[in-house]
Amino acid sequence: MLKAQLLLLALMSAGIGCSPSFDPPSEVKSVRVLATRADKPYGAPGDTVKLDILAFDGRPSKPEPMDVFWFTTPCINPLNDAYYNCFPGFAKTFKPGIDLTPRLDMGTSFSFDLPADVITTHAAPQSGDAYGVAVVFSMACAGHVQYMAPVSGGAPDALPFGCFDDHQTQLDANDFVFSYSLVYSFSEETNANPVITRLTQGGAPVDPDLGVTVEHCTQGKIDDCPTTPLDTVVLEANQELTPANRDASGDPLKEEIWVDYYVTAGKPKNETVILYDTHGGRTPNTGDDFHAPQTAGEYLLWAVVHDNRGGADWLEVPLHAN
């Protein structure tokens, strides 16, 4: 009980103390993975599931190009469903110090088969539907991928792979992203990806080919730059019931759906905006304000929509700063 209180009070106090300021997460200036999308977020046992990845190389200089590598064997039902409990299995498959490119798939999509026994081989949950889970690992890397032997007694979630250049120098966090995707399989529950209907600027629909046009900003601080209103429209029919999640009265809750904005220049006022709340449905204000870039040029803007059960959709549009 006390912990619950502390949790809440920490939340309250988070807005009252003074936090350090960093570059916003929406700013894409390095190798980034923004999302993956499974064509079947909740697959059935035996289904073939296709994953698409949204990755982008935002580095101002690119000594080596970025590629997306997929680890071809999904990890099925790791202990406690924790992705890092798959890591010990890599030690049996890979040796340190070797370029793994020949053993990995490359590209922006990857398909795999959910095992027919994915549910039956999973430990029975404490309550609710029986389920299984597949964890698919990928790596966006501006070099090649090497396995790194785990440090004895080290953190269990320490990254097991590194991104290395041709000189065997390990590249830093600007040059790679190690990511994982979860694909669940429930005996009863189903799930569909949310779908972005359109992006609007100032209330008018944005043509995905023409993109968003703004005047570049001449202010010294990005937060002082003029804003243009953006809104990502997802129709209410996309918010599915989640029978397993119930409120205090026992009534089933709906999905939470939110949008993450990413840009190569400029800054959204909020990187993440809740579009649909689990309790209250569509939120009163789904829009965001976008601060114009400080330099004229051609840029990119992404709206990535997620639901809280692994569904996703995204929209990439050009951003013109005159």
Next chain:
Amino acid sequence: MFVSIAERFRVARALVFLALIFASLAARAQQMDAAKGSTITPPRLKTDSGAEYPAQALHDQVPASVTVTLILEISTDGAVAKADLQTPQGHGFDEAALAAAHKLVFEPALRDGTPISARIKFQYVFTPPAPRLVGRVARQVSDRPIAGAQVKVRDASGGEHTTSTAPDGSWGFLDLPPGHVHILVSAAGQMPVDSEEDLASGQETSLTLRLSPELASTPVAESAPGAEAPVEIEVRGERPPREVTKRTLGKEEIEHIPGTNGDALRSLQNLPGVARPPPFQGALIVRGSAPADTNIFVDGTNIPLIYHFGGLSSVVPTELLEKIDFYPGNFSAVYGRGMGGVVDVGLRDPRSDGLHGLAQVDLIDARLMLEGPVFKTGWKFLVAGRRSYFDAWLGPALKRTGAGVTTAPRYYDGQAMLQRDIDSHSSFRLTLLGSNDALKILNQTPDSADPTFAGQLGYSTSFWRLQARYQNKLSARTELRVTAAYGVDAIDLGVGTNLIRTTLHPVSARAELSHKVVRGLSANFGVDLVYEPYHVSLSVPPTVRPGQPSGGPGQVPVRVTTSETLFLPAGYAELEVVPWRGGRIVPGLRADYDSSTSSWDFSPRVNGRQDLTTGFPRTTLKAGAGLFYQPPAPIGTSQGAIDTGTQTMLSSNRAIHYDVGLEQEFTANIDLSFDLFYKSLNHLVVSDAGNSGDGRAYGAEWLLRYKPGGRFFGWVSYTLSRSERRDTPAEPLRLSEYDQTHILTLIGSYKLGRGWQLGGRFRLVSGNLYSPTSYGAFDATTGSQLGVATFPPNGSRLPYFHQLDIRADKTWLFPSWKLNAYLDVQNVYYAKNAEGIGYNYNYTQYGYVTGLPILPSLGLRAEF
């Protein structure tokens, strides 16, 4: 085992290597310079005296090599102008690497032969020093050394190492790997003996093995069990001490301590042994114990909360208090079901000398109180209530940040009392008290690190108790006190799909019979019953233990709904013995039954005091030891983690408290209290690991106090302590999240005259612990970047906290009433104290989250 502290600090194997920083940047710079026809030579290392392996890492038993990466700025003379951490590692590694880096000397970088400043990446690799195993072999009876005995050690990986003892019987291995070893010693004419040991990095284990003469007529197999050689293991280090104490604050002190707004229970945080809670967390952290380990009672009835949310004020107003008894440890057998401390708040009876009232307002809340006799019935009444009104300004402020506010944060509490003296020996009192805190907001713009922890945020916590108390002094030697209560506790917390909802209906009863048997001997017998039906609904992320990483926000939540009933009957007996002049011994025994574990816990305890002097100034020695049990909670653990409450076959958490202390009077106003305590914790309930946890807390407390009575009161309080835990016996002890090494509090308040009073409080406290976090995996399913926290957890500490608070009071006296105005200003000199660590989105940059700026509070109180 002789562990040389100096050796622990000896330079570890520090591998140093250079790499060009921002390799691509430098390469690009070179390309650009090459295009201009320039040649760049990177800096070259000239002098490196290495980095010391940190003592903290040795203590924390960090098992593996750790790499600290630094960004160095090399000036044109080759000196290190600046060194920054790229990724902190904690456990003292960062400080050791930075200290060593500033002693490095380079040949500067050159452009066309001209020195230029440069930035490079530099790494220190800290490898734990190997354990040392040394010993001595001697004869069983005479203890004379045996030279030439063969010592064979098989290490954890199966490797065998052999040596012979020197003429003085000594032997040693300096490069064994950490882990379990088997030692076999044999010598001509002696029976061989063996031993098993666990070796830890950087530590020295020392054994003395004594051999018995071989008996030709006695087969080895028969003699072995009885002839097991004694093994002496000596551990060098300070033996943890012990202590016991009880502290009481006077009304004048409570009302005028700066920084507390005159709140009685918040003033407890200024006493020795009580840690400073993080801001806006109304937690009572006593002697390194989790807040849940300390029980709060109102006249013997347990209540679930002590503070309204944010720790802004207590749930029972100061004006109702008769006393606060605070036991940081070694409390008597009267109290049970707790391993930490006890706070027992005594409510006063209503006044009988006419109608009296009070009204108080400050920037946070307002309260009213009315009391007096009920006509001429012999009954007296008291009613009081308080409501916060900061929701009036905080609600609009939250809305301006974009949050949808259904219920702005607010709290209220109320009390009602009816009391009657039945006759000169007995009285009856009925008390109703309750509290309610709530907020409901919609957070539409969550942290991108976990967007599932967003949306509608609702919080409500409430409790009420109806308590009846009957006291009767049956005879000059016998007294009876009976208290019974019924109430409801409710917590309802929801964030997105996360939900914690609990409702409890506790029925409690206490009865104690005190009887003076003979001069110098009294006996107390009591029963303490709790019957508690409860309902719990949970939907929370899977639980993890401290140091164990989360599986990420994409995991399926754990959902639990259960309705059970706890029945916790207990009985106790306690003697108060005065065996001689100035001495007092209180042995006691408490028996607790827990229906959830279907088991009894028996808790013997003893406390004693001995005056060393007769009359003033008094010197008193005090000591105590005892066993304390705490039943597993329906949800939550003593470790502070949320446990889903689905573990079975649990037993109670257990603690053994040891105390020893000294009290010394100097003048009528000044006294000193010094205490040493040691608290051994075991059978601790750990999430998903049963009763596998253990730990300890120990320290020393000083309280130099100038008592109120004249124009001045104040005290200097200092606590030096350490609190450690581990989740399984196989792990090394790590610092508990409730550990604060140094807690210094200085308080003083002076009556200037003409109704003016001015006071100040200064605090200097060790920073809270945290686990440095670095770049981890990206959860592409939810778009969340995860961090990797260093292991073991709590390896780093925030900078010291220091703060000055002042308080000024002015009182106006009128013929039939008085008016008091006060200004309480917290953090007068605006110390930007670090209260946490903030990271950028991918944990490659970090900075301190600082606490509150200057916080003034103005209040008015009228009494008649």
